[in-house]
Amino acid sequence: MSELLQRPRTGTRIRVAVTFDDGYFDNIDVAMPILRQYGIPITWFVATDFIDNADLVPWWDLIDLTLAECYEPVEFTVDGIKGIYDPTVVADRQWLNTRLRMILKSTGLLQRDAIIEDMRYAISRQYTLPTNSYAREEEIKSVLQGGDIELGGHTGSHPNVALCSSDELKAEINRGKIRLEKISGQSLNWFAYPFGGRGAFSPSAAKAVQEAGFNGACSLVSGTVSMKTEKYMIPRYAISPNMTMETFKARVLGAPLYAGLESLRSSISMSSVRKYGKGFVG
Structure with a gap:
């Protein structure tokens, strides 16, 4: 994330930042060895309550x-x-x-x-609940030693931050940030809104993220990043587990087209809002 957003773009090649949300152990066990094989760094957004309490199942x-x-x-x-x-x-x-x-x-x-x-x-009453599948503190510390993983904030308990009170926002955002900075020994630059879609973040949430000291925040609203991108509403493309390789390639390589369609859809939606006076939570 930091490399993509803080280095000026040169040339016409598509640049991609890879991110993972939540903090599941399979990110370490499955994804990271493959990414390291190809020299691909990642930003890993971790919800900290689950790494500290194994009995806390999302x-x-x-x-x-x-x-x-x-x-x-x-x-x-x-x-x-x-x-x-x-x-x-x-x-x-x-x-x-x-x-x-x-x-x-x-x-x-x-x-x-x-x-x-x-x-x-x-x-x-029917089934003995297992521990959660999140990575633990020592596992996170170990994988960070490679220098190719950047931690990012993702709150403590993974709430919908658009529905949190001001005090809840500050507590959730700061709790996660402080915990991850203690684990990594580094300042966190980026945050990702839990769930991340429309209705899962708000202007008050963006303000709270900024006041907590983050440089920017990611949503899961589809779109590409440009110099005009709002720093606290950075778009991302979601990659689902059942996506085929062909669909994955189309999603990544066709990102500018997807961004254009999303912009058109948003323009139509805003036109309806202006015409009919209907509000929404972004």
């Missing part, structure tokens, strides 16, 4: 465990998700895999944590 992994390991109905008791859901029934699986994810992405911290605790209890 809610998206809890959903996956429910779908994979629970063969009897699970009962949730917290308002907003209250009900009995059978993972073996198609309609209930769809609710768990789509609606529940949307609820948790669009829920404030207190309600989110209540739902997570309710999920943990319901799942644990």
